[in-house]
Amino acid sequence: MTDPLQTEQEIRRAALGVLARAAPDSLAAQWRGYVARQGGAPAFTCLRGPEIGLTMVRGRMGGTGRPFNVGEATVTRCTLRTDCGRVGTAYVLGRQKRQAEIAALVDALLQDPDRRDELRRAVVEPLAAVQAGARHRRAAEVAATKVEFFTLVRGED
Secondary structure (H helix, E strand, C coil), rough: CCCHHHHHHHHHHHHHHHHHHCCCHHHHHHHHHHHHHHHCCCCCEHHHEEEEEEEEEEHHHHHHHCCCEEEEEEEEEEEEEEECEEEEEEECCCCHHHHHHHHHHHHHHHCCCHHHHHHHHHHHHHHHHHHHHHHHHHHHHHHHHHCCCCCCCCCCC
């Protein structure tokens, strides 16, 4: 039997990943469409931000070696509370205050069972489809340049 809390956390985690990777203009357009269908945006209070800061990016040689600091990246974070009491949080790469605010608001609204399915269909799934298409195109481009090496074995003398 699946733990409903675990499933909800996985859904929320996946949605936040999609929102963080979305192009800011695409996210704003999807959000505007959802808000228009709802008759207006829900009221909220910012608890933190949106504010811009830095985070350290770490890497590993070959993906498995010891971690090392690659450098710093700019991130924007936002935490807010809707008037119905739900708290949403979002982090996005770059200096995108509006994107972080929208993502945090979507996160808060996704916690409402009455809004979750419609919000996923209207905002998250279209953005996820665009991202999947871009990944597929990149994979096809990389596959087209793949070089396979082989060795010819000569007979023994």
